[in-house]
Amino acid sequence: MSKLGNLGARLHHGEVGYDFVKNRKIWYGISILITITAILGLTVRGLHMGIEFQGGAVFTTPKNMSVSVATAEGYAEDASGHDAIVQKLGDGSMRIQVAGIDTNTSDKIKDTLAEDLKVDAEQINAELVGPSWGEQIANKAWQGLGIFLILVVLYLAIAFEWRMALAAFVALIHDITITVGIYALVGFEVTPGTVIGLLTILGYSLYDTVVVFDSLKEQTRDITKQTRWTYSEIANRSINSTLVRSVNTTVVALLPVGGLLFIGGGVLGAGMLNDISLSLFVGLAAGAYSSIFIATPLVADLKEREPAMKSLKKRILAKRAQEAATGESEDSAVSDEDYGDEPEDAAPAVVGPRDQPSSRGRGRGRPSGKRR
Numbered sequence: 001m002s003k004l005g006n007l008g009a010r011l012h013h014g015e016v017g018y019d020f021v022k023n024r025k026i027w028y029g030i031s032i033l034i035t036i037t038a039i040l041g042l043t044v045r046g047l048h049m050g051i052e053f054q055g056g057a058v059f060t061t062p063k064n065m066s067v068s069v070a071t072a073e074g075y076a077e078d079a080s081g082h083d084a085i086v087q088k089l090g091d092g093s094m095r096i097q098v099a100g101i102d103t104n105t106s107d108k109i110k111d112t113l114a115e116d117l118k119v120d121a122e123q124i125n126a127e128l129v130g131p132s133w134g135e136q137i138a139n140k141a142w143q144g145l146g147i148f149l150i151l152v153v154l155y156l157a158i159a160f161e162w163r164m165a166l167a168a169f170v171a172l173i174h175d176i177t178i179t180v181g182i183y184a185l186v187g188f189e190v191t192p193g194t195v196i197g198l199l200t201i202l203g204y205s206l207y208d209t210v211v212v213f214d215s216l217k218e219q220t221r222d223i224t225k226q227t228r229w230t231y232s233e234i235a236n237r238s239i240n241s242t243l244v245r246s247v248n249t250t251v252v253a254l255l256p257v258g259g260l261l262f263i264g265g266g267v268l269g270a271g272m273l274n275d276i277s278l279s280l281f282v283g284l285a286a287g288a289y290s291s292i293f294i295a296t297p298l299v300a301d302l303k304e305r306e307p308a309m310k311s312l313k314k315r316i317l318a319k320r321a322q323e324a325a326t327g328e329s330e331d332s333a334v335s336d337e338d339y340g341d342e343p344e345d346a347a348p349a350v351v352g353p354r355d356q357p358s359s360r361g362r363g364r365g366r367p368s369g370k371r372r
Contacts, residue, residue, distance in 0.1 A: 021232045021236040021239070034178055035174065037185075038182065038185070041185035042184040045184045046184060050189045050192075052129060053137075053190065055132075056100055056128075057101055057109065057126055057128050058098075058129060059095075059126050060094070060124065060126075061096070062093060062119055063092045063093045064091070065094055067117055069088050072094050075112075075113060075117065076098055078112075079112035107126075141198075141199065144199060145199065148202060149169065152165075152206060153165045160213055163299050164213050167302070168206060170295070170298060171290035171298075172205060174294055175202070178286045179198060179279055188278050189275055193276035194279050196276060197278075198283065200279075201286075201287055206287075208249070208250075209296075211245070211246070213238075213296070213299070216234065216235055227312075227319055228316065230309070235296055235299060239296050246291065254285065257284065261274065
């Protein structure tokens with residue numbers, strides 16, 4: 001078995017682990033700091049909306065242009081008086097976008113560009129884009145997002161419980177806010193592809209969260225019938241048992257998206273890939289983070305406020321204090337009834353010497369299996 005596979009097995013069985021839930025205030029603080037930074041970037045810099053949302057004109061030059069992108073961008077800005085976005089296409093032609101212009105202005109810009117680029121005006125293709133199309137896309141996206149969030153909350157509340165639905169909702173809003181804020185800070189253009197990428201990451205973020213919640217639901221069944229582990233400790237075990245799986249799926253998903261973003265958009269200059277790849281890259285990373293550091297610790301926080309969980313925690317702490325005073329090991333002091341009623345896999349994520357089962361009590365009250 002590989003080292004990573006061995007680590008995953010040890011995490012799943014509770015032999016090793018990290019106490020994510022205990023340090024939840026640190027993760028909350030980091031998330032709040034990142035979210036505030038994203039909101040400030042969105043407020044101060046705003047989003048750089050693409051031509052599909054603002055309206056304007058797109059000019060396509062002939063193939064094999066010898067003019068550089070920077071030079072063509074300067075020509076377009078001088079001719080229009082507006083900011084221009086120039087992209088070099090694979091066949092050597094250029095795509096020049098100028099937002100906020102009408103038909104009459106478009107014709108003048110086309111003639112000026114033809115003169116500056118030293119080509120015939122008929123060789124430059126001009127297309128006008130109305131802002132109403134982008135506005136319709138944005139409205140449909142908001143409607144789709146709202147319906148998605150409502151259905152997600154309802155499903156999780158029915159399949160699990162309302163606390164898990166609330167925690168998943170908070171995690172989704174967390175992921176959306178960070179992704180949109182990164183777009184504002186980086187200054188990438190927001191296009192319909194960005195909207196598609198943003199809606200795509202929501203499903204991935206929810207998938208990771210539901211995997212942990214499903215494990216938590218199974219391990220906390222009849223939790224009040226045992227006196228070994230608190231809800232937070234079992235929640236922490238759920239995170240650790242699915243940790244390697246979450247990391248593996250996130251890395252595998254980020255590799256091709258990172259290739260699109262850094263190699264396709266950065267090295268090769270295919271700028272049109274940036275709009276969707278950045279939203280996917282940031283969203284996938286934020287989704288994996290929120291499922292581990294936000295959603296499950298938040299569920300544990302909410303559950304520990306219940307009277308039943310408070311009473312359980314009080315009994316467990318009292319029992320541990322008594323065992324520490326008498327010097328008894330935890331496992332030798334637990335009756336057979338406790339073993340039968342507790343969740344099968346309910347072990348703490350961080351295991352010390354006192355958590356190892358006592359060999360003296362393993363066979364007590366059970367047949368040895370040997371024939372006599």
